[in-house]
Amino acid sequence: MKIAITSKGTDLDSEVDPRFGRAAYILIVDTFSLGIEVMDNSENVNAFKGAGIQAAAMVGENGAEVLLTGFCGPNAFKTLNAAGVKVANDVTGTVREAVNAFNEGKISFTDTANVEGHW
Amino acid sequence: MIISIASGKGGTGKTTVATNMAVSLGSDVQLLDCDVEEPNAHLFMNPEIDKMETAYTLIPEIDEDKCTFCKKCAEICRFKAIAVVSKTVLTFPELCHSCGGCVVVCPENAVTEAKRELGVVEQGSSGKVKFVHGRLRVGEAMSPPLIKKVRSHIRPDIINIIDAPPGTSCPVIAAMKDTDFVLMVTEPTPFGLHDLTLGVEAVKLLNIPCGLVINRSDIGNKDVWDYAEKENLPILLEIPFDRRIAEAYSRGKMIVDEMPEWKDKFIELYNHIKNLVKREKN
Numbered sequence: 001m002k003i004a005i006t007s008k009g010t011d012l013d014s015e016v017d018p019r020f021g022r023a024a025y026i027l028i029v030d031t032f033s034l035g036i037e038v039m040d041n042s043e044n045v046n047a048f049k050g051a052g053i054q055a056a057a058m059v060g061e062n063g064a065e066v067l068l069t070g071f072c073g074p075n076a077f078k079t080l081n082a083a084g085v086k087v088a089n090d091v092t093g094t095v096r097e098a099v100n101a102f103n104e105g106k107i108s109f110t111d112t113a114n115v116e117g118h119w
Numbered sequence: 120m121i122i123s124i125a126s127g128k129g130g131t132g133k134t135t136v137a138t139n140m141a142v143s144l145g146s147d148v149q150l151l152d153c154d155v156e157e158p159n160a161h162l163f164m165n166p167e168i169d170k171m172e173t174a175y176t177l178i179p180e181i182d183e184d185k186c187t188f189c190k191k192c193a194e195i196c197r198f199k200a201i202a203v204v205s206k207t208v209l210t211f212p213e214l215c216h217s218c219g220g221c222v223v224v225c226p227e228n229a230v231t232e233a234k235r236e237l238g239v240v241e242q243g244s245s246g247k248v249k250f251v252h253g254r255l256r257v258g259e260a261m262s263p264p265l266i267k268k269v270r271s272h273i274r275p276d277i278i279n280i281i282d283a284p285p286g287t288s289c290p291v292i293a294a295m296k297d298t299d300f301v302l303m304v305t306e307p308t309p310f311g312l313h314d315l316t317l318g319v320e321a322v323k324l325l326n327i328p329c330g331l332v333i334n335r336s337d338i339g340n341k342d343v344w345d346y347a348e349k350e351n352l353p354i355l356l357e358i359p360f361d362r363r364i365a366e367a368y369s370r371g372k373m374i375v376d377e378m379p380e381w382k383d384k385f386i387e388l389y390n391h392i393k394n395l396v397k398r399e400k401n
Contacts, residue, residue, distance in 0.1 A: 049214055050199020057193070060204040075211055083204035 002028050003102060004064035004085070005095050010038045012096040018070025021052030028062050029099050037062065052076030060085055068098045068107065077113040089114040121279045121298040122392055123153075125322075127314030129285035131304045132334035132358065136388075137282040138163045139374050141248050143385035147277040150245075152252035153266045153294040154284040155238060162371050166250035168243035174253070174268040176261070177232040178212040179221045185229035192221035192230055213260055237265040242272060249277070263293035270294075278389070287314075287321045295322065299396045301329045302355070302388075307339035312346060319350060328399045330392065335360040355391045356384060 006023035007014045012034065017023035022045045028037040039058060044051040056076045059067055060083025067080060068091040080087050088107045091098050101107050124137045134152075138160050141150040152160040179192065179201060186208055193201045193208075200214040201221055212235055221230045238255040253269040255262050262284070270293075273279045283294035295301050301322045305315040315331075322329045331347055336357035347354050358364065358374075367377040375382045 047199070048197070050211070053199045053202045053209075053211060053214075057202045057204050075214075079202050079204055079209055082202075082207045082209055 001031050001066070002062070002064045003031055003066040003068060003099070004028050004039075004059045004062070005067075005091070005098050006069040007095050010036075012036065012099070013094050015094055016068070016070065016091050016098055018092070020067070020069040020072045020076055021050075021055045022047075023055070023069070026055065026059060027095055028059075028064050029095065031099060031103055034096075034099065050075070053079050056080045056083065056085070059083070066102070066109075068102060071115045072110075072113050073115050074113040074117045120277075120300075120393065120396065121273060121281065122300045122302055122389075123281040123283050123295045123298040124302045124304060125283040125291055125295055125318055126285055126304045127287060127316070127318030128305070128311050131285075131306050131311060132332070133285070133304050134160050134163065134282050135334070135358075135364075135368060135374065136302065136304050136332050136356075136385075137280050139381065140385045140389055141280050142246075142373055143375050143382045144248075144278060144389055146247040148247075148280065149249035149251065149272075149274060149277055150280050150282065151269050151272065152250075152282045153269050153290075154282055155253035155255045155262050155265045155269065156284060156290070158252045158254060160282050161250070161252060163373055164245040164248065164250055165371075166243040166245040166248075168241045168250075170242040172240050174237045174240050174265050175234040176215075176217045176237050176264045177219065178215045178217065178235045179210055179230050180233040181208040181210065182229045182231065183208065185227045187227055187229075189226065191224045191226065195220040195224050216261070217264060237261070237268070240265070240268050240272070249274075262290045266290060266293040285314075287317045291318075292321065292325070295327065296325050298327060300392050301325075301327050302332060302392065303329060303352075304332045304334055305343055306335045307333060307341070307343040309339075309342070311339070312343050315343065316346065319352065328395055330355045330395060332356045332358065332388070334358045353391070353395065356388045 006017040007025045008017045026039040056079035086109045152158040190203045198214045200211045202209045251272045253265045284290045305311045330353045
């Protein structure tokens with residue numbers, strides 16, 4: 001299956017970016033082959049508003065079923081939810097470690113945002 | 120005549136200057152408190168409110184039966200207030216700036232405008248001074264549309280004094296733009312000067328004539344005066360750090376009521392502004 005992970009870089013050994021909406025990159029990783037599709041999120045990094053919503057719509061469009069990230073705000077969460085993407089917050093370490101943790105069933109999913117929205 | 124009273128830094132004395140100038144002028148004057156997030160001019164003016172109206176802004180409503188999920192509405196929205204994911208259209212009313220772009224671009228006429236309450240606009244009078252203010256609904260994040268509703272009560276035949284919110288962001292611009300003069304109230308402290316500088320830069324962009332009131336003028340240092348000279352900003356009034364003024368304020372009283380000798384100074388302040396505006400227009 002395809003899972004989305006927020007990342008500071010473009011490969012599996014990059015660190016997970018704790019921010020969702022304004023993450024540097026969002027990697028779509030195939031959990032079986034470990035193949036990567038890199039989504040450049042630079043447009044949202046500098047977005048005036050609604051970075052989380054936009055990033056969430058992008059993740060949904062790219063067919064990811066799961067998102068692993070650090071922090072996810074209420075608007076992003078609502079959008080991910082509508083797109084049918086399950087969300088795991090507070091993920092740290094490298095992208096590879098996060099994928100392994102997911103494959104080993106060590107990741108737990110949330111049913112709420114874990115940070116407040118901001119203006 | 121429309122004068123907006125702004126500051127950059129909060130707590131410098133905008134409301135003190137706005138209310139005292141309005142009361143000193145006495146008649147043919149209207150005070151519009153545009154600090155709708157926390158209006159306080161009424162605490163000093165004690166106006167009798169005789170008219171109250173609820174203000175609304177327009178937000179999109181999607182008819183999902185008509186929608187083909189083409190995303191045109193989401194693409195045009197600069198504020199990302201609409202997201203289309205799989206077969207759902209999500210709207211985020213709190214991000215919407217009511218431009219109506221989504222309604223115009225929808226090829227299926229599936230987007231219509233619904234109302235969201237912004238707050239209330241109250242009108243009244245305090246003696247012969249007319250009074251208008253807005254009170255933003257608790258939980259509402261967007262104040263400029265309500266500020267515009269307050270400003271819709273501006274009367275071209277009288278003097279309109281706008282008490283602006285602090286800062287330099289959208290609400291302040293909404294309160295300052297299209298006015299004849301911006302009176303910046305500052306204090307001679309590093310913080311006061313820092314935020315005054317930001318405020319003056321904003322006023323320059325709007326191309327409105329500007330002058331200063333220096334409140335608590337005998338504290339701090341002389342940097343504000345140096346700045347005013349360098350920027351060619353006229354200093355129209357200095358108010359000292361006087362215990363009697365602070366005491367009057369703390370009891371919700373006007374300076375001009377407690378110390379009537381100040382009335383002439385506020386009238387003179389207005390006359391200064393009037394002359395500067397006249398000079399600018401010639």
